[in-house]
Amino acid sequence: MRNFTIDKAKESIDKVVTIDGWLYNMRSSGKILFMIVRDGTGFIQCIIMKNQIGEDRFAELKHLTQESSLSVTGSIREDKRSPWGYEMDVQNVNVHHEIKEEYPIQLKEHGVGFLSQYRHLWIRTPSQRAVLKIRAEVIQGTRDFLNENGFVNFDSPILTGSAPEGTTSLFELDYFDEKAYLSQSGQLYQEAGAMAFGRVYCLGPTFRAEKSKTRRHLTEFWMVEPEMAYCDIKESLQIQEGMVSYLINRILTNCDSELKVLKRDTSKLEKIKAPFPRVTYKEILELLNKNDREKKWGDDITGLDETIISENFEQPVFITHFPSDSKPFYMKTTPTDSSTVLGADLMAPEGYGEIIGGSQREDDLETILSKIEKAGLNPEAYQWYIDIRRFGSVPHCGYGMGIERFTAWMCGTDHIRETIPFPRTIERIYP
RNA sequence: UCCUCGAUAGCUCAAUGGUAGAGCGGUUGGCUGUUAACCAAUAGGUUGGGGGUUCGAGUCCCUCUCGGGGAGCCA
Structure with a gap:
């Protein structure tokens, strides 16, 4: 059951909530992970700090690929650096399905024949x-x-x-x-x-x-x-x-x-x-x-x-x-x-x-x-x-x-x- | 049905008739604010199928298959 959706981020500032969604894109920077999560209602960037979540968990999450399904718990705050206006400081991540193979669609240009097939x-x-x-x-x-x-x-x-x-x-x-x-x-x-x-x-x-x-x-x-x-x-x-x-x-x-x-x-x-x-x-x-x-x-x-x-x-x-x-x-x-x-x-x-x-x-x-x-x-x-x-x-x-x-x-x-x-x-x- | 363009790595595309390549994605590692991140390494190919020309074909010719764009058609 979903108690929170990304379109409600504005009303949830400083509250701890759980996003049930999918991983849209991720970047890592050694001690910080930027996970962009989508849940159908919107997109939000989730920030994972190595010293917050622990070294082992950090290493595991680093290998998640695009469109893995997960629930992310953390607090919402406003952030002008995010294109969506809000970010989440992550406390915990629950992975539902870690993808074992290459996801076909990339975040880049594709031909229309290929996209139609998928x-x-x-x-x-x-x-x-x-x-x-x-x-x-x-x-x-x-x-x-x-x-x-x-x-x-x-x-x-x-x-x-x-x-x-x-x-x-x-x-x-x-x-x-x-x-x-x-x-x-x-x-x-x-x-x-x-x-x-x-x-x-x-x-x-x-x-x-x-x-x-x-x-x-x-x-x-x-x-x-x-x-x-x-x-x-x-x-x-x-x-x-x-x-x-x-x-x-x-x-x-x-x-x-x-x-x-x-x-x-x-x-x-x-x-x-x-x-x-x-x-x-x-x-x-x-x-x-x-x-x-x-x-x-x-x-x-x-x-x-x-x-x-x-x-x-x-x-x-x-x-x-x-x-x-x-x-x-x-x-x-x-x-x-x-x-x-x-x-x-x-x-x-x-x-x-x-x-x-x-x-x-x-x-x-x-x-x-x-x-x-x-x-x-x-x-x-x-x-x-x-x-x-x-x-x-x-x-x-x-x-x-x-x-x-x-x-x-x-x-x-x-x-x-x-x-x-x-x-x-x-x-x-x-x- | 017709015209036209195309098919090369998972994707997007290069390669004068003469050793098949890049970027992205994957994998491995690095990086404390990234914005389709970046840096390094690495795996990945019956060049859509069949036939022909040639010393030699991804490249030229024929044919088939599939796809894009358009026409015809379309309260």
Whole structure:
């Protein structure tokens, strides 16, 4: 049982406490040992004097290696020489597990392939601890914001029988001699939930079998998907920018030490203030073509385009009014322009790209039927979804935000694989 | 699936076609305030697999495997 943790050092000055942790690094100087101990909540330097602990014990402890587990008892004091501000004068050390072999991960640069192979140990390092702590804050902050704004947690199933976008990007599995798929979005179920509760959200894993090999893609990632009844696209964008602003403020407030570990330039995050600019797809094409991208109507916005866009705005940007043909069947056609839909993507600055995709949903029965048919989908599999338009249909909106992409933006990491404990990519499912 | 780069000690990397090396980590010792400590000694190699060219291949060629980056793809 742990009675003390390093994050409580400030309240424990001059008290004798026991740290249950692991040895992060050690230096020796003949008659003095400097042990840096971590316990998950923080790091602290422990000072062992030879004349205090005895010559034999000193000689034994000198041979401890990185990541040995131990309990260290001593008194806490403030010390400006320590990067963490506090030190412990050690009275006693109890070693639980002395490592008999070389610890694979050193306190130096490693290649990403090597670190990924040792992800189960990599997560012990300060940088990975900071990223994953921020991820946890993003998730908790998301839940708090939504709960405070009248949303009810309403989880979508992960095993599904139908394929909203065709089967190419789905993981298929055997479900008692029937075909089933891992969910690639909880949205359609959220639409049903919104008609029951008004405002709902789900937050959970999403699976995409695409063979994407980029810094912005995982095959398993987490997404929050809020859905709101009696809501138009204008109000939806206000909620989205409200949520993003809330989360940034919360990370800056609660994760100050983690951002420091990551050397994140927080001035760029402090600048983010809603409302965010709204720019139509057509205007984005014009901007890109001014930068020699030779885009024509209907072209996708790719990774390089996202970089150009983020160079032109310090704030996140909503891109609105996408061409109908490039977007899924459930998005509502713009009433004044049948060539576009009421969908909006939010592009984060600093090259982090799309972090939110959302839309007003098609709420007219006849229109949704024709869109399902046009998309080549089987209406029978979507009967329950069509029912939402048959029984008390209302204007409604929703959006999905990628937890890892948002976390990567907050942390300033260049690849989202570090923002989830055990990333799943096309070439890696171990560990 | 395509393009591109790569694979040498546990890790990070050197080595003009001519005797395989360094730093870190490990081990042993030294040092009373170290900050990825420092100093000294020491162990550690089928140069990813297979084939070829050559008097001679880590180095050149072919092929396979694995990995990085990117494209396509991606509510």
